[in-house]
Amino acid sequence: MTSGVDLSRPQAQTVGSDEDVVRVRQLVRTVAVAVKLSLVDQTKVVTAASELARNTLVYGGGGTVEVAAVDNGRRPGISIVFADSGPGIADLELALTDGYTTGGGLGLGLSGARRLVDEFDIQTAPGQGTRITITKWSR
Amino acid sequence: MERVPILKIGDILLVSIQVDMSDQTAVALQEDLAERIVATGCHGVIIDITALDIVDSFVGRMLSTIASISRVLDAETVVVGMRPAVAITLVELGLSLNGIRTALNVERGMELIAADREREYDEFDDSSDAEPTASP
Numbered sequence: 001m002t003s004g005v006d007l008s009r010p011q012a013q014t015v016g017s018d019e020d021v022v023r024v025r026q027l028v029r030t031v032a033v034a035v036k037l038s039l040v041d042q043t044k045v046v047t048a049a050s051e052l053a054r055n056t057l058v059y060g061g062g063g064t065v066e067v068a069a070v071d072n073g074r075r076p077g078i079s080i081v082f083a084d085s086g087p088g089i090a091d092l093e094l095a096l097t098d099g100y101t102t103g104g105g106l107g108l109g110l111s112g113a114r115r116l117v118d119e120f121d122i123q124t125a126p127g128q129g130t131r132i133t134i135t136k137w138s139r
Numbered sequence: 140m141e142r143v144p145i146l147k148i149g150d151i152l153l154v155s156i157q158v159d160m161s162d163q164t165a166v167a168l169q170e171d172l173a174e175r176i177v178a179t180g181c182h183g184v185i186i187d188i189t190a191l192d193i194v195d196s197f198v199g200r201m202l203s204t205i206a207s208i209s210r211v212l213d214a215e216t217v218v219v220g221m222r223p224a225v226a227i228t229l230v231e232l233g234l235s236l237n238g239i240r241t242a243l244n245v246e247r248g249m250e251l252i253a254a255d256r257e258r259e260y261d262e263f264d265d266s267s268d269a270e271p272t273a274s275p
């Protein structure tokens with residue numbers, strides 16, 4: 001199957017509008033299919049990416065998303081980095097609590113995305129922006 | 140911005156979401172539906188999400204809001220066609236979709252709405268029948 005993306009290098013997508021969030025979902029889907037994630041795992045990682053890309057836009061004031069096909073020697077997977085230079089998150093534990101929102105959302109984006117993936121890494125500090133890396137391995 | 144079309148079929152408004160909606164498109168759909176419910180006097184709304192390959196918290200909240208708005212406007216909303224992978228993901232995301240009625244497909248959704256309306260009319264008939272004997 002031809003995926004239409006070059007899997008040998010990370011694919012970047014700027015996030016500056018909600019149309020870009022749609023593009024992130026489509027890019028993540030394409031790579032998730034290419035690395036042979038199951039349908040349920042594709043759905044989980046695209047949903048997580050949608051939540052995190054929206055946060056990059058809404059709270060981070062825009063930023064970039066990088067999607068890469070990865071391999072840990074045993075299994076292929078997909079790794080996605082969401083980066084912004086917005087205000088950062090002061091209380092990370094609070095932000096990762098189900099239902100916590102400062103923007104009138106459902107407060108399920110961060111916490112839910114973390115549940116939907118295999119690896120979730122977040123680097124953030126007030127005034128330092130936010131950088132989140134998620135990975136989902138094929139089973 | 141793309142807009143999701145709303146079809147009127149008899150007493151029902153049918154929304155078949157065929158595109159990966161931007162957040163703006165989702166919000167516009169909410170407003171368009173409220174207007175169409177009032178303009179048409181329809182008592183049922185069916186939202187067909189067969190073509191949606193994900194439902195995130197934004198779209199999930201939109202579905203809940205549509206259900207609440209239509210209830211206030213005397214219409215019942217049924218969401219149909221949710222894919223199994225979407226349902227599994229929604230639960231893990233933590234979205235409960237409380238207050239949203241679901242059915243397997245459009246046909247079942249229509250049956251559900253029709254049965255609801257019938258029950259309501261029956262209750263209305265019962266209370267008007269009962270009143271004369273109860274009041275004197």
Ligand SMILES: Nc1ncnc2c1ncn2[C@@H]1O[C@H](COP(=O)(O)OP(=O)(O)O)[C@@H](O)[C@H]1O
Pocket residue numbers: 051055056059060084086087088089095096100101102103104105106107108109110111130
């Ligand atoms: N990229 C980000 N930059 C700054 N703050 C963020 C970012 N992502 C999330 N947050 C904070 O974490 C909170 C919880 O995020 P989330 O779980 O996605 O819920 P919601 O988007 O519904 O508010 C947000 O309300 C916001 O305060």
Ligand SMILES: [Mg+2]
Pocket residue numbers: 051054055105108109110
């Ligand atoms: Mg969010």
